[in-house]
Amino acid sequence: MATLSWSDLNVTTKDNVAIVSKSNGLCPAGHIIALMGPSGSGKTTLLNSLASRDMGSAIKVHGDVEYLYQGQESPQKLSAVSTYVEQEDHLIGCLTVKDTLWYTGELSGLSGAILKDQVEYLLNAFGLKGQSDILVGTPIQKGISGGQKRRLTVASQLMRNPKVIFMDEPTSGLDSKASFEIISHMKNYAHEHGAIVIVSIHQPSTSTFDLFDEVVFLSKGRTVYNGPVKEVVEYFKNIDMEIPQYYNPAEYILEAISTDFGSGDNTNDISDLVSKWEDYNNRNGEKTIQQILEPHETHNSLYEKPESKRHTFGWRIKHVSNVTWILSRRLLVKARRDVFAYILRIFMYLALAILMGTVWLRLNHNQDNISSYVSALFFSGAFMSFMAVAYIPVYIEDYMNFKKEARNNLYGPLPFMISNFLVGLPFLFVITVVFSAFAYWMVNLKNTAEGFFRFILWLFLDLLAAESMVVLISSSIPIFIVALALTAFANGLWMAVQGFLVPATILNPFWYYTFYWIDYQRYVFHGMMITEFKDSIYNCDADCNCAYVSDLASECKIRGEAVLHSVGISDHSASKVGQWVGIMIVIIFVYRVLGYFALKYHVK
Numbered sequence: 045m046a047t048l049s050w051s052d053l054n055v056t057t058k059d060n061v062a063i064v065s066k067s068n069g070l071c072p073a074g075h076i077i078a079l080m081g082p083s084g085s086g087k088t089t090l091l092n093s094l095a096s097r098d099m100g101s102a103i104k105v106h107g108d109v110e111y112l113y114q115g116q117e118s119p120q121k122l123s124a125v126s127t128y129v130e131q132e133d134h135l136i137g138c139l140t141v142k143d144t145l146w147y148t149g150e151l152s153g154l155s156g157a158i159l160k161d162q163v164e165y166l167l168n169a170f171g172l173k174g175q176s177d178i179l180v181g182t183p184i185q186k187g188i189s190g191g192q193k194r195r196l197t198v199a200s201q202l203m204r205n206p207k208v209i210f211m212d213e214p215t216s217g218l219d220s221k222a223s224f225e226i227i228s229h230m231k232n233y234a235h236e237h238g239a240i241v242i243v244s245i246h247q248p249s250t251s252t253f254d255l256f257d258e259v260v261f262l263s264k265g266r267t268v269y270n271g272p273v274k275e276v277v278e279y280f281k282n283i284d285m286e287i288p289q290y291y292n293p294a295e296y297i298l299e300a301i302s303t304d305f306g307s308g309d310n311t312n313d314i315s316d317l318v319s320k321w322e323d324y325n326n327r328n329g330e331k332t333i334q335q336i337l338e339p340h341e342t343h344n345s346l347y348e349k350p351e352s353k354r355h356t357f358g359w360r361i362k363h364v365s366n367v368t369w370i371l372s373r374r375l376l377v378k379a380r381r382d383v384f385a386y387i388l389r390i391f392m393y394l395a396l397a398i399l400m401g402t403v404w405l406r407l408n409h410n411q412d413n414i415s416s417y418v419s420a421l422f423f424s425g426a427f428m429s430f431m432a433v434a435y436i437p438v439y440i441e442d443y444m445n446f447k448k449e450a451r452n453n454l455y456g457p458l459p460f461m462i463s464n465f466l467v468g469l470p471f472l473f474v475i476t477v478v479f480s481a482f483a484y485w486m487v488n489l490k491n492t493a494e495g496f497f498r499f500i501l502w503l504f505l506d507l508l509a510a511e512s513m514v515v516l517i518s519s520s521i522p523i524f525i526v527a528l529a530l531t532a533f534a535n536g537l538w539m540a541v542q543g544f545l546v547p548a549t550i551l552n553p554f555w556y557y558t559f560y561w562i563d564y565q566r567y568v569f570h571g572m573m574i575t576e577f578k579d580s581i582y583n584c585d586a587d588c589n590c591a592y593v594s595d596l597a598s599e600c601k602i603r604g605e606a607v608l609h610s611v612g613i614s615d616h617s618a619s620k621v622g623q624w625v626g627i628m629i630v631i632i633f634v635y636r637v638l639g640y641f642a643l644k645y646h647v648k
């Protein structure tokens with residue numbers, strides 16, 4: 045039989061302030077255990093420590109947590125068989141309830157009739173059958189209620205039949221009936237699947253409280269009671285703290301061990317309760333598995349030996365491509381349904397194209413218009429990439445969902461990054477074509493099909509690089525306001541050093557020898573400049589004064605290459621342009637690889 049046990053677990057801050065002290069416990073397969081205590085008593089911290097979750101360098105954990113099978117180290121690691129239901133839901137707003145379960149099932153390796161049955165079973169078990177085709181909900185489209193989201197979160201994490209389930213306040217925001225239903229379902233799940241379920245919970249009703257097999261009461265991180273729920277009343281009676289009849293025992297104990305509110309300091313009372321619990325334990329000894337288990341609990345078939353899985357390289361490749369395919373399909377559904385993902389941006393770029401086309405309307409090839417042509421190209425490249433900030437909230441929603449799923453071992457950062465890139469490609473291409481189709485001809489940029497397609501190429505690479513930068517920044521610091529500020533700053537930097545506002549020839553050496561060479565907007569700007577000015581001829585003014593000197597001055601004309609020269613573009617050969625396209629691809633690749641490592645860091 046599998047068990048999760050912990051001994052002498054101490055959690056402190058790095059300044060040695062105790063959060064959880066001397067915690068011991070044992071939970072056998074088939075049992076559901078509650079961690080209870082007032083707010084700030086250390087329930088989440090204990091739960092995280094049991095789940096071996098990284099809590100940052102500010103927290104230190106000492107002691108042992110063991111996942112054992114028949115008293116021996118389990119062949120499978122706890123992280124491989126467990127799932128953690130967080131306090132926040134982190135669902136994808138524009139998927140329906142059924143879609144959410146379906147894709148999670150696919151990601152868990154289910155398919156065909158098994159997947160269908162499992163989805164149906166969970167929809168029924170969590171009371172979501174009537175909402176199966178309703179969207180989870182987005183900021184502009186109301187979806188299911190908060191309580192239904194909570195139930196969906198829990199249901200989706202049972203898809204792959206985890207052996208150990210940690211739940212951080214799964215019932216917060218739910219009414220007592222819904223809370224009862226969830227805990228009741230988890231109890232049945234634990235019993236039927238031989239799973240271990242550990243739940244931190246605030247204030248369950250009496251009927252919900254009675255569903256738990258064991259309970260740990262914490263006060264300021266110290267254990268006041270850890271044992272069977274049905275012995276709670278008896279234990280507290282024996283230590284002269286009789287729970288009045290008709291009183292919810294959980295509520296009564298929580299009031300007694302709460303330290304934040306109420307009159308007077310009850311620290312001594314709490315210390316007294318902790319000592320009494322320690323004395324009781326010393327007298328009776330820690331309970332063994334046999335003492336914890338009910339005599340009738342002999343579901344041996346459920347406690348099958350977990351098998352260790354060693355994956356070959358070929359299996360991994362197949363797994364990554366399968367998961368990439370599932371994630372790509374899910375993202376495509378989102379991209380189609382979520383107006384914020386791409387649809388709004390397509391209209392935004394269309395509006396910008398019309399704005400640009402009417403501001404720089406039908407320029408002609410007189411020298412007075414040369415600077416307007418140059419600024420139009422700068423605006424297209426720089427401002428279009430700046431607008432990629434609109435992608436940040438969409439990406440952060442995906443990231444949060446990714447983090448939840450990756451930490452629960454459904455997949456890793458690689459398929460997430462690849463699918464995000466692949467699904468972005470067609471949408472960014474549509475945005476590019478829509479923008480170019482209007483802006484290019486309205487401004488009267490080079491009147492050739494080749495010029496138009498080259499413009500599309502540069503703008504497409506520009507948007508890809510801008511979006512990849514957003515992915516890198518938002519993956520590194522997935523906090524909306526910070527990612528927004530950093531992306532705006534980075535875009536300002538790339539605009540400033542790309543050689544338009546200050547020509548490369550006079551750019552400060554620090555910027556020139558560093559950021560100028562890795563500035564994707566610079567390659568886009570120079571690429572567009574070559575497309576526009578190479579092999580173009582402009583008229584000097586009526587008195588034959590030419591703003592740019594070229595070999596055509598005697599004919600009162602300016603060769604476009606002279607304009608290129610003035611912004612520091614001396615080599616405009618096809619090989620140079622090809623080299624810049626290559627550099628753009630490398631920049632996009634590097635952004636994505638760095639983004640991958642940022643994701644990897646966050647789910648370590």
Ligand SMILES: Nc1ncnc2c1ncn2[C@@H]1O[C@H](COP(=O)(O)OP(=O)(O)OP(=O)(O)O)[C@@H](O)[C@H]1O
Nearest residue numbers: 057063081082083084085086087088089090102103
């Ligand atoms: N990283 C940290 N640095 C310093 N103190 C921390 C840190 N994490 C948690 N704590 C402190 O540890 C204590 C326990 O926090 P925890 O979140 O585990 O409590 P909780 O019982 O789950 O509370 P709630 O029911 O309100 O969610 C709190 O006083 C909290 O301020």
